[in-house]
Amino acid sequence: MAEFLQFLISGLTVGAVYALVALGFTLIYNASGVVNFAQGEFVMLGGMVTVFASAAGVPLPLAAVVAVVAAVAVGLLLHRFAIEPARGASAVTLIIITIGASILLRGLAAIIFDKQFHKLPGFTGEAPIDVLGAAVQPQSFWVLGGTAVVVVALYVFLEHTLLGKAVLATAANRLAARLVGINTTTIMALAFGGSAAIGAIAGILVTPITLTNYDVGTLLALKGFAAAMLGGMGNPLGAVVGGLLLGLLEAFGAGYLSSTYKDAFAFLVILIVLFAAPQGLFGRRAVERV
């Protein structure tokens, strides 16, 4: 039982990070139709900027704010100088642009920071807490709580503010949104900024557990993309569920089956799910217009 609980909590913790990455993916995809493979770099930036700001003597909470602001700035620049000029290009072209952006950001991080692994102290100590026999790092609760706050905040923003509704309208139909007077370019910039903030928060929350370096973004982007697809592309709730599910799969797979193939379970399950349900778990069945 203790073992089961141990895997459950570590799975949910990792899953929460995947969920945040997937949520960022979904936000950008809904607003602009772009699959942003640079999403993992926002997570990297969140962790790295916090590490280096706090090493420079900035108190941790302030360093975290600096990191989020830096990531948002990068997200806005990405939209302004890489996505906006390529408007109307094909989906594959846009994917390659975001991959180019991710190579660029990784190269930049290696120069500005370094290529070492870095750690942050746990926000509230490092002593494991005993939960029904399972030893849980206090930081796990920060990750889970932080993710819950982000998800609820995003929900409230989208459903209960005028700006949020404009984002939803743009996601539903860009042309119609423009016709009713929504500035869709601003909405897209907002989506890139918001998505960068979400990624950076994920990076800050998880760095005390998993460490960070300039190169952590690639695998996170793949897993986040996988989580978003698992839930059904474009569905925010599906992204969160997909992320948590992926984390649980990995934790239980590594715990009970084989830890060397930890990363394989996620992709194996995605293949199986897609074979059975080609639109993901919560995706709408698309009707093709001819």
Added chain:
Amino acid sequence: MGALLNQRFMTLAVLAVVIAVLPLVFPSSYYFRVASLVWVSALAAIGLNILMGQAGQVSLGHAAFFGIGAYAVAIGPTHLGIPPWAAILVGAVLSAVLAYLVGRPILRLKGHYLAIATLGLGVLIALVISTESGWTGGPDGMPVERLTLFGWRVSGSNTWYWVTGALLLIGTWIALNLDETPTGRAFRALHDSEVAAQVVGVDVARFKLQAFVIAAVYASIAGSALAFMNGFINPDQAGFLHSVELVTIVVLGGLGSIVGSIVGAAVLVTLPQALTIFHEYEHLLLGLIIIVSMIFMRNGIVPSLSGLFLRRARS
């Protein structure tokens, strides 16, 4: 038809001349090595271009087949006693069978779902390669025995320049010819509109599968060639970043343009070599160049430039 035949012949002739003349200006064997890398990447990219540019299906895991070809010639002779030349065939057949088996369910998917499924397949195969270290040497990679053909030991940068050049010529010739066969026309019909193709009686599933298998075999043979040439192989060749590199070559050169794939390979293989003089700025510049060229030449280098020339010629 005569004009088309001519154009195809001209493409091949120009390529053959380029391959034959380049060594005259190469100052050192390093250049032979880089050029051979270009020919190998171009071969893999041409195969992928048949799938992406002609049949209109994306694959973000294509390096997996490259890896299968490479590891077939590494593992076959070392662990199983298969002669090196036969191991190339074993790799190609394995890749074709795998592509055939997983192709049917995967190619039912569309758009981003197809992208993530092929990506997943690629990551899985790369993981198996880097985990089963008893067979593959794990993340450190493994040495590859030299290729011997009829008692002739194929080695040295200069020799491999000609071997990979010949492979590229053959690959280009097949791809150019394919374009003009009923299969090639079916591929293009698929690319333009799957529904329309289906309505006029194209067996959509079968042709997608064919393109996938052809692309897998191209990648596998390119992988085998690279493994022999380097005498060493590591899992990076099967990894996600290499898949991305192949897709970038195809799109950068121009989707559907076979010459484009060769040009794309030349740019993307020589660029990092040239950028090494910038040391730590290498990745930054590579990313920047990819972004800028995709923004300003979104149809790819060759179609954008030839479009420009045609407009100039008309006006």
